[in-house]
Amino acid sequence: MPETGAGTGTGTGTGTARAVPQFDAVELRPKGSKYCVVVFVINEGEKIRAQLATMAELAETFDVVIADGGSTDGSLDLDSLRGWNVRALLTKRGPGKLSAQMRMAFSYALDQGYDGVITIDGNGKDDPAPIPEFARLLDSGVDHVQGSRFIPGGRAVNTPLSRWLAVRLLHAPLISLAARERHTDTTNGFRAYSARLLGDETIAPFRDVFMTYELHYHLAIESSRDPRFRTAETPVTRSYPAKGKTPTKISPVRGNAHVLQLLFRAVRRTYRRPTA
Template structure:
């Protein structure tokens, strides 16, 4: 890091304004969230039914941040509709350390929704995301921040050695290979939860559905510098994985959406026009041939199925261009409006 950034990030314990004692109330702890630019690092952690891991995770985060002399940070848990006692554990953590916050959804909205809301609430110059299941190691945070200081805007973790079952690793390898080819960015692990961002990146990203899987690709297409570093991956210690076949399928469907909204949103006819034009040309050729035959004296062309087939091709071509374009633009506009309208039960 530069000397100025080091001075900015290095905060001595004597000057620490954050209370780990529930009886000490400083000015910042009175607010629901810190004001803009009030912290150096924001750590956003979406979770679902991870009560058993939260205390250990919080301790590991504090230890990692102490090791690099950063005390001016915030941790934002996003409770995505947990049905266990995760929220009670987080309340207890918050009461002991005012840097730890939580946003709790009334129901499960998905990881993308959690990250989206967490990004909007994050106030740090740098933002870290990680999973709450202890498979992501907070000890990797210093390495991620160091890589950002080399000039990158987003640093993605690469679980080079994974401790997941084969029914999760094989689909993941296929997913990463397809995403790498279609996105044009060469990463080994797009969906690693452990990532580091400069604040400009999270202000630009708009994610929903299963699009959190494509954050590196989205950032790359926006012109940000993206890289990856190997990170330590641990076996799941508590609970069970939330991964399922439906998430895998939905992820590939969202890849199509990502490709369109990033590559073709400003020129949508390049996408829809290709298919529509093919149908229009084929329909025009069919009907042109029939018209020539009619001019040359052939009768009863209206009874020939080929005539209606040609007309159908033209109609389909027009509909493909117009209806598809309108539907995608409406969807994109709707999600822009909807992105901050998730039902939140509480936040602290």
């Protein structure tokens, strides 16, 4: 029988209380690897089902954990998840969007004793084949691994021109400026984080200030600036449909304005932990 639990939102980190949204956890199989692959999803329908089917073989080597923002489309039924070798389903019940899902998943991973977390979006855009390379980089001592379609070996397939321009000419240069280190694909959620980075009290990712997209930016900037941590990029493939509407959860006007606001805050290092 699967073990079912609930996140309290008040777990403890390395000596400091964690702010974690309320969530339900259903464990479908025991822990079996040193790193877990966290898949972020909300109402992705057949896209997440196809992605998990593709990842089923990798899930025999790496524990796959679904971090669900509260899907209502029935795409994450437990029988299917078992068939795809998924280890656990976490369902966020508390407030917040992606950054809240990240805090939920990271807290669970630390409590479970994983040495690091590999993250990937559940919208079917990313080829999961590089997951073993992310793990190899974590093994080598890298603390923050950014997947990039814009470095040698990476592939950007059917990237909308507006997205390409926004990342290459605005988002990545600003993050790089703040990080004091070149970053090339700063909106890409295919990344890896060491447990050392996630549990660090100076980085402090478990705060309620991280609710939407802030945490990605904060972790990239602060891990690059802090000499205690190592960072790297690794090539990945991200593909968009050749035709039809661009799949995204960000609305074209209000959503993009919000992302820009968060970007400028992160670049000013607004999200650093307050010091006495």
